[in-house]
Amino acid sequence: MDFSSQGSIIEELICCICRQLLTEPLSLNCGHNFCQACISANESESFFGGQCRCPVCQSPYDPWNLLPNQQLTDRVKKIREANMSSHQQQRRDLCEHHGENCHLFCKEDGKAICSLCVQEQHQGHQIYSVEEVVKECQEKFQVAVDRLTQEQQEAERLEAVINEERDTWKNYMQTERERILKGFEEMRGILDREEKRELQKLDDNEVHVLDNLAVAKDQIVQQSQYMRELISDLQRHMCEASMDTLQDIINVIRRSEVWTLKKPKIVSKKLSTFRFPDLNGMLQAFNELAEAQSHWVDLTLNPFNDLSNVVVSEDHRQVTIGSDFMFRNVYPRNFSAFDVQSSQNFSSGKYYWEVDVSGKVAWILGVYSQTSNLNRNKSFGFVFTPKPNYSNAYSRFRPENGYWVVGLQNQSEYNAFENSSTTDPKILTLFIAVPPHRVGIFLDHEASTVTFFNVTNHGSLIYKFSKCHFSQTVYPYFNPWNCPVPITLCPPSS
Incomplete structure (x- = not known):
């Protein structure tokens, strides 16, 4: 070329x-x-x-x-x-048979052909110009590109979702890991405190027993010394018996006749055996408290009506009895003037809250649901209609009256109030090893249960109401009773 x-x-x-x-x-x-x-x-x-x-x-x-x-x-x-x-x-671009330019396209055979090929081999076939076929292919290419672009965008979106889900799971796992470590660290702390308490109790018992034995030994030593002196006097007068010493001999004989050995009080040899704490029970209680605390709700306080003799703080988290009651000598019959409910109410779901009762000698806590024997006042919310024949201040605190509560009276008497077949209230006495300064209340509306936890004692169970018949909306209930120390709602962050 x-x-x-x-x-x-x-x-x-x-x-x-x-x-x-x-x-x-x-x-x-x-x-x-x-x-x-x-x-x-x-x-x-x-x-x-x-x-x-x-x-x-x-x-x-x-x-x-x-x-x-x-x-x-x-x-x-x-x-x-x-x-x-x-x-x-x-x-x-040239026909391999005729050497002509291939400017046509046969749809049936899917190939480019020349005009001579049409007459010889492709008569009756769908014949189009190459330009038309190229344009059609370009349009199909564009549709395919658009579809694949959308698929690619969807893939990128799914990748972002997966990355976000991955980060969420990583954060969740880290949170769970920290919660598990914290939980077992608290359990180890509980065991350490229990160990110190038991060892201190053993040390105190040892001091008490040894002190008693020391006192008993001193008593025996003194009596032994007295007997030795008495025996010596008897022996001496036996050898020196005469008319002159007759009265002394008689006195010594009388002393020996009236003398008896006084046995000291010895500590019982039966020693108390240490019982290891129920770790399974403690762990179960700890897990139940942790599960309940996952449903913590931030509550605020609200008196039942304008006639309530209580004072609610500005942040609506603390309630105290009114000052006029503190100077009153009349003992109220039912303490309805101290009724306080939360501003929030619940008709379904699970809810948990904690109350600080440190320093109080009396209180009542739980939930309340309006029943048929209570009247609703449109202006002031709930107003009680106390029965005139209440036998004592606890008569109305029963589930049949819409109350599922526990309480403290006289500084150390813990009670739960259940239904009874008579007009007298059924008051159950609760044994609580560690007095609660902080009480947790868990409402499970679907399970119809109200559970009370002693947060001070690692979440041990105080009492649980089962098969509760909540007729209507449920309100958290608080009553400071006749103790001037306030009741305080604990924020979830605490």
């Missing part, structure tokens, strides 16, 4: 002798480039006196100083590859 007429080809890639693309180009000192075969033929013709001259500029050069030009070799190689590709493309 003659490249001399193709202006698109750089002149320096053309051999000045054969006017073709350079083949194994060699460079002369003057800068002109030639095919190796062409310049070799020129050397045989122009060599004279050991020198050759450039066919272009006639500059002399030494045949043995010619250098291969690798840069030109690479560039020529790329041009040859491009020409070959273009030639192959031109061949593909």
